[in-house]
Amino acid sequence: MLVIKSVPELKQLLKPFRLAGKSIGFVPTMGYLHQGHLSLMRQAKADNDVAVASIFVNPLQFGANEDYSVYPRDLERDSSLAADAGIDVLFTPGVEDMYPNGFTNMLTFVDVRKVTERLCGAFRPGHFRGVATVVSKLFHIVEPQVAYFGQKDAQQVVVIKQMVADLNMNVKIVTMPIVRETDGLAMSSRNVYLTPEERQAALSLSRSLKLAETMLRDGCTDAGKIAHAIRAVIEKEPLAVIDYISVSHANTIEEQERIEAPTLIALAVRFGKTRLIDNMIWEGK
Amino acid sequence: MLVIKSVPELKQLLKPFRLAGKSIGFVPTMGYLHQGHLSLMRQAKADNDVAVASIFVNPLQFGANEDYSVYPRDLERDSSLAADAGIDVLFTPGVEDMYPNGFTNMLTFVDVRKVTERLCGAFRPGHFRGVATVVSKLFHIVEPQVAYFGQKDAQQVVVIKQMVADLNMNVKIVTMPIVRETDGLAMSSRNVYLTPEERQAALSLSRSLKLAETMLRDGCTDAGKIAHAIRAVIEKEPLAVIDYISVSHANTIEEQERIEAPTLIALAVRFGKTRLIDNMIWEGK
Numbered sequence: 001m002l003v004i005k006s007v008p009e010l011k012q013l014l015k016p017f018r019l020a021g022k023s024i025g026f027v028p029t030m031g032y033l034h035q036g037h038l039s040l041m042r043q044a045k046a047d048n049d050v051a052v053a054s055i056f057v058n059p060l061q062f063g064a065n066e067d068y069s070v071y072p073r074d075l076e077r078d079s080s081l082a083a084d085a086g087i088d089v090l091f092t093p094g095v096e097d098m099y100p101n102g103f104t105n106m107l108t109f110v111d112v113r114k115v116t117e118r119l120c121g122a123f124r125p126g127h128f129r130g131v132a133t134v135v136s137k138l139f140h141i142v143e144p145q146v147a148y149f150g151q152k153d154a155q156q157v158v159v160i161k162q163m164v165a166d167l168n169m170n171v172k173i174v175t176m177p178i179v180r181e182t183d184g185l186a187m188s189s190r191n192v193y194l195t196p197e198e199r200q201a202a203l204s205l206s207r208s209l210k211l212a213e214t215m216l217r218d219g220c221t222d223a224g225k226i227a228h229a230i231r232a233v234i235e236k237e238p239l240a241v242i243d244y245i246s247v248s249h250a251n252t253i254e255e256q257e258r259i260e261a262p263t264l265i266a267l268a269v270r271f272g273k274t275r276l277i278d279n280m281i282w283e284g285k
Numbered sequence: 286m287l288v289i290k291s292v293p294e295l296k297q298l299l300k301p302f303r304l305a306g307k308s309i310g311f312v313p314t315m316g317y318l319h320q321g322h323l324s325l326m327r328q329a330k331a332d333n334d335v336a337v338a339s340i341f342v343n344p345l346q347f348g349a350n351e352d353y354s355v356y357p358r359d360l361e362r363d364s365s366l367a368a369d370a371g372i373d374v375l376f377t378p379g380v381e382d383m384y385p386n387g388f389t390n391m392l393t394f395v396d397v398r399k400v401t402e403r404l405c406g407a408f409r410p411g412h413f414r415g416v417a418t419v420v421s422k423l424f425h426i427v428e429p430q431v432a433y434f435g436q437k438d439a440q441q442v443v444v445i446k447q448m449v450a451d452l453n454m455n456v457k458i459v460t461m462p463i464v465r466e467t468d469g470l471a472m473s474s475r476n477v478y479l480t481p482e483e484r485q486a487a488l489s490l491s492r493s494l495k496l497a498e499t500m501l502r503d504g505c506t507d508a509g510k511i512a513h514a515i516r517a518v519i520e521k522e523p524l525a526v527i528d529y530i531s532v533s534h535a536n537t538i539e540e541q542e543r544i545e546a547p548t549l550i551a552l553a554v555r556f557g558k559t560r561l562i563d564n565m566i567w568e569g570k
Contacts, residue, residue, distance in 0.1 A: 007453065019306050107399050108417075108451035113392045132393075133452070140453040166393035167418070168292065168425040 001083040003090045007098075007141055010091050014052070018143060022049035026144030026171075027087070028135060031055035032072040032189035036179040038085045040148040043176055045086030052142050053082050054091040059103045061130030067273075072192050091142070098137065110136045110167075115158050115253045119266055120277065123243050128159050135160055139171055146172045150179075152186055154264055154279040158253055178278070180206060186278045198271035201237040205267055205278040208233035212265050216282050221259040223247035234269055243268035243275065250281050286368040288375045292383075292426055295376050299337070303428060307334035311429030311456075312372070313420060316340035317357040317474035321464040323370045325433040328461055330371030337427050338367050339376040344388045346415030352558075357477050376427070383422065395421045395452075400443050400538045404551055405562065408528050413444050420445055424456055431457045435464075437471055439549055439564045443538055463563070465491060471563045483556035486522040490552055490563040493518035497550050501567050506544040508532035519554060528553035528560065535566050 004010045017024060025048030027040045037053075045051040055078055062068035075092060082090050099106055109129050115121075116128040139147065149157050161173050179187045184206035185199070194202060208230040215226055227245045234240050248255050250262035261284030268277045289295045302309060310333030312325045322338075330336040340363055347353035360377060367375050384391055394414050400406075401413040424432065434442050446458050464472045469491035470484070479487060493515040500511055512530045519525050533540050535547035546569030553562045 011455075019304065021304050106451055108395065108397045108448045110452070111394045111396050113394070115392060137451075137453045140455060143455070163393045166391055166422075167395070168422045170296075170425060170428070 001079070001087055001090055003079055003092055005092050005094065005097060007093060010089070010141060013089065014050070014142065017050050023146070024048060024050045024052055024142065024144045026138070026142045026147045027051070027053040028138050028147065028149075029053060029055055030057045030071065030189065031078050032074060032192070033078045033081045034179070034187040034189060034191075036150045036152060036176075036187040038081060039176050039179055040150060041082060041085035041087050043174065044146070044148050045088075047146060047174075048144075050089065051087050052089045052091060052144065053087045054093070054138055054142070055082075056091075056093055056098060056134070056138075058098070058130060058134040059095060060099075060106065060134055061127050063124055063126065066124070067190075067193075072189055098134070106133070109133050110163060112159050112162050112166075115155070115162050118248065118253050118255070119155050119244060119246050120268060121155065123268060128156070131156055132159055132163050136163065136167075136169075139169055144171055146174055148174050148176060151175050151279070151281070152178045152188065152277065154250075154266055154277075154281070155253060158251065184210070186276075188276060190274055190276065193274040194271060198239055198274065201239040202269075202271050202276055204234045204237045204240060205269060205276060208267070209265065209278060209280045213280060213282070216259065217285065219285075223256050223259055223263075226259070226265065230265070230267065234267070239271050241270040243270060286364070286372055286375055288364060288377055290377050290379065290382060292378060295374070295426060298374065299335070299427065302335050308431070309333060309335045309337055309427065309429040311423070311427045311432045312336070312338040313423050313432065313434075314338060314340055315342045315356065315474065316363050317359060317477070318363045318366045319464070319472040319474060319476075321435045321437060321461075321472040323366060324461050324464055325435060326367060326370035326372050328459065329431070329433050330373075332431060332459075333429075335374065336372050337374045337376060337429065338372045339378070339423055339427070340367075341376075341378055341383060341419070341423075343383070343415060343419040344380060345384075345391065345419055346412050348409055348411065351409070352475075352478075357474055383419070391418070394418050395448060397444050397447050397451075400440070400447050403533065403538050403540070404440050404529055404531050405553060406440065408553060413441070416441055417444055417448050421448065421452075421454075424454055429456055431459055433459050433461060436460050436564070436566070437463045437473065437562065439535075439551055439562075439566070440538060443536065469495070471561070473561060475559055475561065478559040479556060483524055483559065486524040487554075487556050487561055489519045489522045489525060490554060490561060493552070494550060494563060494565045498565060498567070501544065502570065508541050508544055508548075511544070511550065515550070515552065519552070524556050526555040528555060 025044030110132040212226050230245050246266045250264040263282040266279040310329030395417040531551045535549040548567040551564040
């Protein structure tokens with residue numbers, strides 16, 4: 001596996017593959033890789049001639065009071081995991097590579113409306129503008145035929161798909177299922193922040209989604225009832241502070257009162273300083 | 286010359302050229318071609334294996350009270366002129382090709398800050414967002430190595446260059462000089478709107494820029510003096526209504542009080558219902 005930090009070097013390296021008609025699969029990440037990331041990487045390798053992954057903790061998508069400076073980083077471990085997952089080229093730019101004039105001097109932003117307004121967009125102003133902008137940059141740098149994203153960041157997937165369609169970007173977006181610990185906790189680089197007590201309390205997220213799924217299978221179509229049941233499960237945990245519990249159309253993120261598949265049931269809950277998200281998509285019976 | 290209306294058809298057509306390593310030169314226009322456009326097209330053909338031009342009157346870059354509906358269109362004449370200028374592929378999408386869900390339902394915008402705030406950006410809110418968004422779409426559709434823009438739209442050139450740099454787009458931007466009528470009027474598709482009296486009055490624009498150039502050659506470095514002299518020339522015309530006379534840094538569009546090359550001297554002046562722009566760049570003696 002090649003590890004490359006420089007934008008022009010990466011472009012130079014990938015050019016002959018593109019000219020030879022090879023397909024490039026791309027997995028953009030913020031590193032501190034877990035099995036969720038690795039499932040994307042293995043899929044990128046299985047589907048394409050060349051598998052490229054990036055590790056870049058993007059300052060543009062963090063709010064002023066968020067965890068940019070303390071976001072976990074371990075490039076050595078990540079490199080070894082990515083190589084084992086079949087990645088051919090690991091792109092590891094610094095902030096100075098991605099934002100040569102400093103990220104606070106960036107003048108161009110990709111703004112996606114409507115689908116960014118609710119859920120995490122409402123709690124993290126500017127977050128999805130930062131995501132869309134950096135993903136747009138990465139797509140132009142790597143020029144992949146296919147890019148892989150985890151369903152864990154459900155709203156991010158909707159935003160990226162909207163951007164790709166609206167701007168005629170030449171990349172297919174593939175989404176891979178949430179990967180969970182054996183006890184049900186959705187894998188996240190941020191899980192490392194949790195104290196043992198918080199981690200235990202955080203199991204309420206996947207437990208509440210399981211309950212929602214049971215209700216849906218039993219024929220419940222009342223979104224309010226489902227949200228209420230989820231809330232009851234999570235509020236039993238004194239350490240849990242709910243940002244949102246949302247039932248919405250899976251492609252538009254528009255609130256649903258009556259379940260009409262595909263439905264996204266999404267949660268964001270804080271445990272101490274750690275904000276976790278989890279979700280499920282209901283495709284109907 | 287091939288004339289193609291459909292986005293997927295154009296992508297399909299250009300793919301083998303790209304894979305064969307052929308260079309694609311691209312000239313995006315709103316049609317009603319004049320010698321300014323044709324100079325871009327001839328250059329695109331001279332520099333590249335394949336010369337592509339587009340004709341699309343982009344509703345997204347017109348304000349509600351602007352001339353979108355009456356903007357001059359003549360596809361038959363344009364096709365013949367483009368073919369004569371060496372264009373290989375003319376892309377002529379309809380609004381439904383570029384905005385399949387309707388242009389008012391576009392959710393994704395490319396927003397360039399600072400360089401869009403002054404000059405035409407101040408008088409045409411949303412204009413450069415519409416320009417950056419449609420040019421971004423066209424770049425993804427055509428994937429040219431080089432794109433050609435006229436210096437007539439000086440601020441547009443700055444905005445596009447900023448967008449390309451900030452988003453790592455894989456295209457080189459080439460600017461070609463303003464082409465003028467023999468009497469000095471900068472060529473513009475909008476000149477057709479002018480009454481004979483307005484057209485006569487509009488010559489004050491190029492005349493005032495000539496005067497500014499003389500002052501600069503004579504060593505004047507006082508931007509206020511130059512703007513004042515330009516204003517005096519234009520205000521002699523009773524039909525002229527000045528939107529702005531601006532002296533700014535040519536790359537940042539930041540106002541200059543003291544001339545420091547490269548300096549952009551830019552004007553926007555209305556004659557009846559017609560808004561004309563003109564400019565010059567002072568590179569120093």
